[in-house]
Structure formats: structure tokens, C-alpha cells
Amino acid sequence: MPASSIVPRLVLASGSAYRKELLSRLRIPFDVVAPDIDESPLAGESPDTTAVRLARQKAAAIAKQYPDALIIGSDQVATLDGEQIGKPGSHDMALKQLQQMRGKRVVFHTALCLWDARNANAAQAAQVENVQTFVTFRDLPDEQLDAYLRTEQPYDCAGSAKNEGLGIAILEKIESPDPTALTGLPLIALTTMLRRAGVSLFGLRYGTS
Numbered sequence: 001m002p003a004s005s006i007v008p009r010l011v012l013a014s015g016s017a018y019r020k021e022l023l024s025r026l027r028i029p030f031d032v033v034a035p036d037i038d039e040s041p042l043a044g045e046s047p048d049t050t051a052v053r054l055a056r057q058k059a060a061a062i063a064k065q066y067p068d069a070l071i072i073g074s075d076q077v078a079t080l081d082g083e084q085i086g087k088p089g090s091h092d093m094a095l096k097q098l099q100q101m102r103g104k105r106v107v108f109h110t111a112l113c114l115w116d117a118r119n120a121n122a123a124q125a126a127q128v129e130n131v132q133t134f135v136t137f138r139d140l141p142d143e144q145l146d147a148y149l150r151t152e153q154p155y156d157c158a159g160s161a162k163n164e165g166l167g168i169a170i171l172e173k174i175e176s177p178d179p180t181a182l183t184g185l186p187l188i189a190l191t192t193m194l195r196r197a198g199v200s201l202f203g204l205r206y207g208t209s
Helices: 017-024 047-063 091-101 142-152 166-170 187-196
Strands: 009-012 069-080 083-085 105-116 126-137 171-175
Touching: 009 017, 017 187, 047 069, 047 105, 047 126, 091 142, 105 187, 126 187, 142 166, 166 171
Parallel strands: 009 069
Antiparallel strands: 069 083, 069 105, 105 126, 126 171
């Protein structure tokens, strides 16, 4: 599809403030709609498969409401020694996570789906990619981990650390082809997908339909 001066409406299928902030960096108007889906992993499902499935499901769910839009779905699954690490939800759980991860390498699978709802063929409507980020945590004592958590309170983050904030101080190394993937929305992969969908990011007028 050739690029046009009017692009389709963009919808971010997420309730995440972090993904909203990341997408706003592209300076393209977009709507935000949080999908209502079960994000639990399936029995025997690998972490990367979980992330890709959920990213696709989120985009597909919102595509039903916006048949002429491009829908962005994303999901992240963190793993330590092959076991999935979820959002801690509380201080005690976050401290437990950081204690388990200190001095170790954690893999973050950040899956992205761009669903073109204008395409009636569901098999061809979605572009999907999984971006892996390898994060090595510093081997810090409990009192420093506790102090970090009380300062930043990253209880809604898988892995209990905000790399875009003070959490960077408890990390030793980040290895990724896309620096925005760890925060939750891989912008390098997304801009590639948007170009494939006919969206030009520079110097053009944008519409909502």
C-alpha cells in the first residue's frame, strides 16, 4: 500500500501509561483503548509464545471496534531461568522478585502486533514481532533493593524495576536491538511496521479516518 498524506486512525490497544508515553514520541495522533482479555499464560506455553499471542489478541479485540484503523497491540513477558515473572503488585512481592534476580540475567520478551483492520483477511492483517531484551541485575544487598522499591514503587512493572527511571541503578547491563522494548513498546519495530502499512512519519498531514 503506497504512503498517503492521510493515514488511517491509529489505536493503541493498551491501558499502559508507559506504552502511551512511548507511542507519543512518534508525534502521530492516536487513541487509547484498553482491551478486556485474559492475560494468563496457557498450560505448557513458552514465554515468547505467550507474549506474541497476547499482543495479537489485544490488537484483534480492539480491531473489532475500529474496522478502518491500524491497531497496536503489545505484551511483555519476563523470564528468569525459564520461569515467567509477572507484575509484583506489592512491595513484598517486588522485593522477592529482586532478590531472586540479583546477579542474574533476565530475558524480557516484548511482542508487538500491528493489526490493519482494513484488511478483511485476518491471516494477512497482522504484522507480528517479538523483541528480546537481556537484562543483567546488579548483585545488591536487601537494604538497597528495599530502598529502591520504596523510592520508585514499580509494582506495576514486570521485573520490579523501571529502567527509564531510578531502576537503571540496579541494572548492570541491558542488551537489546531496540532500547524502547524493555519499557514495553519496541518503537524501532513499530516504525518499520507502520511504513509497511503505508504510514510516513515525517512532514505529512495526518487524519483520523
